[in-house]
Amino acid sequence: MNSYTKNIVLIIRWFVGLLFIFSGLVKANDPLGLSYKMQEFFEVWDLHFLNDYTLAFSLLMNVFEVLAGVAVIIGWGMRLFNWLLLLLIIFFSFLTGYALFSGKIKTCGCFGDCLPLTPAQSFVKDIILLVLIVILFRYRKKITSSLKPIVAVCLLVFCTVSVGELQAYVLKHLPLVDCLPYKKGNDLVQQMQPPPNAVQDSVVMLFKYRKDGKVSEYTAETLPEGLDSTYEFIDRTDKVVRKGNAIPPIADFALFTLNDTDTTEALLHSADKYVLMFAKDLSTFDKWMNDDFKKYMQALQQKQIHFYIVTADKQGAEKLIGNLPADFLLCDATVIKTAARVNPTYFVMHGAAVIDKFSYADLEKHIQTVQ
DSSP states (O other): OOHHHHHHHHHHHHHHHHHHHHHHHHHHTOHHHHHHHHHHHHHHTTOGGGGGGHHHHHHHHHHHHHHHHHHHHHTOSHHHHHHHHHHHHHHHHHHHHHHHHHOOOSOOOTTTTTSOOOHHHHHHHHHHHHHHHHHHHHTGGGOOOSSOHHHHHHHHHHHHHHHHHHHHHHHHHOOSSOOSTTSTTOBHHHHTSOOTTOOOOEEEEEEEEEETTEEEEEOTTTOOTTOOTTSEEEEEEEEEEEOOOOOOSOOSOOOBOTTOOBOHHHHHTOSSEEEEEEESSSTTHHHHOSHHHHHHHHHHHHTTOEEEEEESOHHHHHHHTTTSSSEEEEOOHHHHHHHOSSSSEEEEEETTEEEEEEEGGGOGGGGGGOO
16 A cells, blocks of 8 residues: 555554444444334334344444454454454344335434434434445455554453443443433423424325226325215325324323323423332332332421332232232333333422332432431
8 A cells, every 4th residue: 555545554554444443433432222123123023032132132243343453453353353344234234224215124223312313313324334345345454453463452451341241331320311202301291292393294194986887096185176976975085195203202202000090291290309210010029129219208207208110011000909008000111111211210309200210229328318
């Protein structure tokens, strides 16, 4: 390589490397979010048997992205990592292309929930990366590292361990940076409203009539002037001709009592302080039913703060009625997975405002904060 080409390749290495490091770290902040996105693809492709492995796939992918990014920047193992990156970006391009052209996936999750991209933006990003990685692949044999092998290996091992530790921490204590609409400080009622200046869907009414054995569709403007008894009405439907963006950040949040009474409005518009403990299922009961939980319940009772356990596990809730100083509420499992990445997660609420949010693993240090 001449000096000009070498400089261009160096710039590409830094750009590609930093992008993969950023991508890996953003998703490592919330590996469950990526696993849920993988499940979305597998559901569309009827690969349901892979759903149990998505978290493992997510953890490994995040580590690899950071590892590959560092390796590209320092120029270590380029023959191996260029092959792996090329295969990975081809796979990513397929996924984002599928999301774009099929319309079945709203977002690809490339940068997690912290930096949501449209399918078109994701696809263009991956095409650009594909071109850059192909350039690196062409010159892979001429790229060498200025670091000693032992230093490079130690750096890569350090990155692997660090990302692994980060993911282990957030899986137990919640993401370090919460980018979800249920984050601390948000008002859930506001999050349930469409974005400002949102554009509604453009809908046209279609009327189906049969005349002389032939079925035809008409809009309100194209209905035949001589519409009489010879036209047999079949159906009326609404067709979206232009998709809007009036989708609120929180679309399906609803809380029901075990008797199927909707209590969402009553809670979110109350003037009282209360605590919601989100537990998608009650399989981790033995994990969080401990001395810290009992102390927290006592503190809440002394302050007359109501406590609710929100779950999708109705049968489990019915078995525990009367055994806990709490009321049970039912919520959709997908909503709970979005709101609470750790099972269970506590929400300290004042009306619709999320005052605090923390994992069961951090309950001890929140006992003294009950006011």
